[in-house]
Amino acid sequence: MTNEPTDVLVVGAGPTGLFLALLLAKLGVGVRIVDAAAEPGTTSRALAVQARTLELYRQVGIVDDVLARALVFGDVNLWRRGTRVAHVDLSGIGRGVSPFPFGVIFPQDEHERLLITHLEAEGVRVERRTTIRAIEAGDPCVARGTGPQGAQVEYRARFVAGCDGARSAVREAIGAGFPGGTYAHVFYVADIEARGRPMNRQLHVLLDDAGFLAVFPLAGEGRARLIGTIKSEAEGSENKLGWDDVDRRPVDSAGLEVTRVNWFSTYRVHHRVADRFRAGNVFLLGDAGHIHSPVGGQGMNTGLGDAMNLAWKLAAVIAGRANGDVLDTYEPERIAFARRLVATTDRVFKATTSESRLAELVRLELLPRLLPHVASTQLGGRLLFAAVSQTGVEYRHSGWSQGHAGRVHGGDRLPWVPPATEGGSDNFTPLTSLDWQAHVYGVPPDGAADVCAARAVPLHSFPFDARAEAASLARNAVYLVRPDGYVGGAFAGGSSAAAAARYLEVHGVRGRSARAARPPSDVRRQEGARNER
Numbered sequence: 443m444t445n446e447p448t449d450v451l452v453v454g455a456g457p458t459g460l461f462l463a464l465l466l467a468k469l470g471v472g473v474r475i476v477d478a479a480a481e482p483g484t485t486s487r488a489l490a491v492q493a494r495t496l497e498l499y500r501q502v503g504i505v506d507d508v509l510a511r512a513l514v515f516g517d518v519n520l521w522r523r524g525t526r527v528a529h530v531d532l533s534g535i536g537r538g539v540s541p542f543p544f545g546v547i548f549p550q551d552e553h554e555r556l557l558i559t560h561l562e563a564e565g566v567r568v569e570r571r572t573t574i575r576a577i578e579a580g581d582p583c584v585a586r587g588t589g590p591q592g593a594q595v596e597y598r599a600r601f602v603a604g605c606d607g608a609r610s611a612v613r614e615a616i617g618a619g620f621p622g623g624t625y626a627h628v629f630y631v632a633d634i635e636a637r638g639r640p641m642n643r644q645l646h647v648l649l650d651d652a653g654f655l656a657v658f659p660l661a662g663e664g665r666a667r668l669i670g671t672i673k674s675e676a677e678g679s680e681n682k683l684g685w686d687d688v689d690r691r692p693v694d695s696a697g698l699e700v701t702r703v704n705w706f707s708t709y710r711v712h713h714r715v716a717d718r719f720r721a722g723n724v725f726l727l728g729d730a731g732h733i734h735s736p737v738g739g740q741g742m743n744t745g746l747g748d749a750m751n752l753a754w755k756l757a758a759v760i761a762g763r764a765n766g767d768v769l770d771t772y773e774p775e776r777i778a779f780a781r782r783l784v785a786t787t788d789r790v791f792k793a794t795t796s797e798s799r800l801a802e803l804v805r806l807e808l809l810p811r812l813l814p815h816v817a818s819t820q821l822g823g824r825l826l827f828a829a830v831s832q833t834g835v836e837y838r839h840s841g842w843s844q845g846h847a848g849r850v851h852g853g854d855r856l857p858w859v860p861p862a863t864e865g866g867s868d869n870f871t872p873l874t875s876l877d878w879q880a881h882v883y884g885v886p887p888d889g890a891a892d893v894c895a896a897r898a899v900p901l902h903s904f905p906f907d908a909r910a911e912a913a914s915l916a917r918n919a920v921y922l923v924r925p926d927g928y929v930g931g932a933f934a935g936g937s938s939a940a941a942a943a944r945y946l947e948v949h950g951v952r953g954r955s956a957r958a959a960r961p962p963s964d965v966r967r968q969e970g971a972r973n974e975r
């Protein structure tokens with residue numbers, strides 16, 4: 443059966459694919475999304491939603507729904523040999539950096555359901571029981587597989603987005619390698635009901651010689667997520683492991699009395715990054731492109747960041763609002779971050795699980811002493827926040843990043859300037875348009891308004907005050923901001939309007955209100971012609 447052609451076929455309806463499809467739908471792109479599974483996921487898996495993801499969710503108007511259902515990631519406690527040895531409050535460490543100075547806990551199954559609700563409101567339904575097995579990368583791409591009741595299906599789409607997870611068939615189809623490795627330890631995740639000291643809606647981490655255990659609060663009285671290690675003697679028989687195989691020493695030493703286990707799963711932790719994220723018009727995103735240890739709660743958030751990075755580029759190329767080479771920036775921008783992330787989580791993971799004397803010294807002595815100090819200073823808090831929140835991710839080396847003004851470079855996330863009064867609008871408010879825009883803090887230089895009008899790029903002026911200065915922005919400079927909230931070009935000085943004009947022209951950038959200029963090779967035309975035959 444050949445399906446109706448589309449602009450973008452999204453393979454996989456996990457968080458990455460759902461967010462990508464939602465963004466594309468909001469950007470007016472024809473999108474279809476398929477998933478092998480009959481139903482959305484029912485297990486909580488990724489819990490942490492980082493500040494940068496909340497910023498992206500604000501852009502698409504779903505952040506309030508997330509915050510209404512999530513718990514703010516606040517108090518963190520470190521334990522050693524049954525005693526709490528450190529406590530830090532992380533609920534405001536990103537104050538001044540992000541409108542969301544915290545991460546939140548929001549179980550992945552509820553998260554996916556929320557994304558599905560918003561996607562359906564845009565008129566897009568996940569086509570389930572549909573497994574893609576082969577792809578011909580071309581223009582259009584052809585994806586083949588099996589649909590409900592095992593029928594052969596064929597999709598034609600100008601672009602294919604492989605969001606089909608760690609065992610990605612799309613990755614296989616484009617012949618991308620997945621180099622890296624797998625750690626020896628077997629971990630478990632369990633959603634439990636329990637009594638005891640750690641059940642106080644705070645996060646508890648036991649890092650001691652009794653093994654490893656993390657206790658995450660879940661919404662609902664007496665519910666928590668445990669991540670811990672399996673008894674070493676049970677590690678060989680992974681398929682049959684259950685709650686009885688859990689290393690119980692840290693559970694007991696934390697005084698945790700588990701009354702019910704609602705979900706239990708074991709996993710080995712991998713660290714791998716695909717050797718490319720693109721082949722022609724086929725792209726890899728999320729776990730299909732990178733997997734690593736859950737340390738720091740980064741995995742799912744990285745996939746959501748991939749989706750934002752690619753969505754506006756696809757939309758712009760499909761609508762003829764940017765040069766096609768913008769698609770060349772997806773892989774270098776995202777693979778560089780994925781490699782850094784996998785290397786960092788690898789180091790932290792090894793330090794967390796290593797049995798060496800040095801690692802034990804760091805875990806048991808240094809960390810409990812240092813962490814509260816680091817988190818309580820402004821600099822330390824900011825470094826910690828930059829490390830986990832993904833607000834520090836930058837694309838300075840991208841081919842579409844140019845110039846600098848103040849300490850802000852092309853390729854940096856637009857720094858957040860808080861509102862003048864609580865509840866007022868801030869400089870992130872216009873980002874909800876998901877469109878290119880120019881920002882000036884101070885007075886727009888001569889000619890800037892005309893440059894922007896000619897390209898249908900809205901120009902937003904903000905006062906240059908202490909808040910803008912604190913955000914490292916430069917007075918009267920022109921910042922060209924991409925639809926994903928990154929600065930593309932930053933231009934200061936007398937020729938800033940001309941430099942902005944050149945940037946927009948060289949890259950063929952036009953705002954979304956520009957008259958539609960779909961390129962002649964547009965897939966719909968080709969497909970229209972094919973349908974008429």
Ligand SMILES: Cc1cc2nc3c(=O)[nH]c(=O)nc-3n(C[C@H](O)[C@H](O)[C@H](O)COP(=O)(O)OP(=O)(O)OC[C@H]3O[C@@H](n4cnc5c(N)ncnc54)[C@H](O)[C@@H]3O)c2cc1C
Nearest residue numbers: 454456457458477478487488573574606607728729741742
């Ligand atoms: C037990 C467990 C615990 C985890 N805990 C954490 C955590 O605490 N923190 C964290 O950050 N991450 C965690 N993760 C990882 C996190 O769940 C992933 O990073 C996240 O799910 C990635 O999202 P994704 O959309 O890229 O891929 P996935 O969620 O894997 O979604 C892929 C989708 O593609 C579909 N699919 C697969 N193949 C095909 C095909 N050929 N055709 C059509 N559809 C297909 C699948 O059915 C699935 O719905 C955990 C994972 C597991 C398994």
